[in-house]
Amino acid sequence: MRRFFDNQNFQLDSIVELGEDASHHISKVLRMQPGNEITLFNGKGGEWRARIEAIGKRQVQVLPLEFQQTDRTPSCAVHLALPVIKGDRMDYALQKGTELGAASFQLITTSRTEVRLGGGRLDKRLPHWQQVVTSACEQCGMNRIPLIHAPLSLDEYLQQQNDTLKLIAHPGEQPLPPAALQDASDIQLLTGPEGGFSAEELEHAGKRGFRPFALGQRVLRAETAPSALLAAIWMARGE
Missing domain, CATH: 3.40.1280.10 (SPOUT methyltransferase, trefoil knot domain)
Known part of the structure; x- marks a missing residue:
């Protein structure tokens, strides 16, 4: 599943618009479609499984489906x-x-x-x-x-x-x-x-x-x- 960074807080089952960088990569570079699932993280720990809901000219809307407390940071x-x-x-x-x-x-x-x-x-x-x-x-x-x-x-x-x-x-x-x-x-x-x-x-x-x-x-x-x-x-x- 493709992973994307977006520096904002996500909430379960609450549609959110991604920032310019992630939106551009999803829509223009990868040409993903509504219904595709992605992984989101905001740099604060853990990650979200999310689904693309809509793709506009400049913004991509996603729906966070599940938070996963995954931490791959080394112990040292x-x-x-x-x-x-x-x-x-x-x-x-x-x-x-x-x-x-x-x-x-x-x-x-x-x-x-x-x-x-x-x-x-x-x-x-x-x-x-x-x-x-x-x-x-x-x-x-x-x-x-x-x-x-x-x-x-x-x-x-x-x-x-x-x-x-x-x-x-x-x-x-x-x-x-x-x-x-x-x-x-x-x-x-x-x-x-x-x-x-x-x-x-x-x-x-x-x-x-x-x-x-x-x-x-x-x-x-x-x-x-x-x-x-x-x-x-x-x-x-x-x-």
Whole structure:
């Protein structure tokens, strides 16, 4: 059953008009018909089984039939910090990070970050990236949409971290014990830019309690590392 996000409250057996994005996708892209059933979610947890009642020029009317308290959110909140990556690879990193259960995304700038957005460019990209994450939730079954936070410098990001398990994407001399991942309820996962972290940045992160975390000694691309390391976390936790 196709899933759609719409940021409004739904009530059982009460017809509602969907927003512009969901209505356009249903009527113009998928060309669905009245009587078709869909799944709706509003980002607050759970989802609704609903039936399309009417399709107009701009709005689609649906009837919520059943609320399902389905929650596919992982038991451990992994907050992913990553730099802005060039081109469509940023979309890829956010999409796959969402599919693999990231709880939120914090954009960062480092000494080797190649893409630096400011002013109007950033204002345009943030809504686009949030839509990428929303679409990924529609596809993968997540009912809570991760937020994307505007860029911070690496130093600002490091200074605001608390006593949760903190990981940085970098091969270490001592591999991280699986028990550390299994016992954590909240994780900060920091991944680097296309040129990697500088020695000074790695040292600073280490002083702030970030522990190296990698898949062996292989160097992953900036857009690949977030999803690969998220998958490694879930495998270690058995989720």
